Every structure is written in C-alpha cells, then in structure tokens.
Amino acid sequence: MLIEIGSMLSIDAGTRVFDKLKNHDKVEYVFHETGRSNDLFEDKQFGEFGEASILTVLVDEKNKDEIFAAIFDTAGLKSADAGVVFTGKPVAEKIK
Secondary structure: OEEEEEEEEEHHHHHHHHHHHOOOOOEEEEEEEEEEEOOOOOOOOEOOEEEEEEEEEEEEHHHHHHHHHHHHHHHOOOOOOOEEEEEEEEEEOOOO
C-alpha cells in the first residue's frame, strides 16, 4: 500500500527535503509546490507572509517511518519552527 506523507515547511527546509527525496529509491513520488503562509514561519519575505514549501510524498507503507524521519531530520524540525510533517492514510495499492 502507498502512504501519503505531507508537510508544510519553510521554503529553505522544503527545498532541502525535495532535493534529498527526488531520487531516493524508497520514494515513489514527491511533489513540491510553493505558497505563502502568515502564521507558520518567523521568516517573512513578503511583509506579513513567508514563503512555504508544500510537499506530498508517496511511499510504500513499509518505508513510511524511514522517509518520515528523513523529512523530519532534513527539515530540522527537532530544533526549529520550520514547519509540520504528517502521515496520511493509505492512498493506493500501486501506481501503474
């Protein structure tokens, strides 16, 4: 089963995570979008708003903990207010 791992990170953290996962052999797909947030990040490049990365990662269920940890560590979420990461429900058995 494929599991979705989602995150909303600062633009710098999100770019680091995307670069790490885009060729990772245990990641089926990684999608990277950008947007703006006025409440998650202290760094505000646009007045009241900061630029954000929105990542969606699809992984096999057996690899979800390893990839979740890679996102968490690469984004530096243990020591900084750089965003949030979450694991969703299964989304598909396989992508054809």
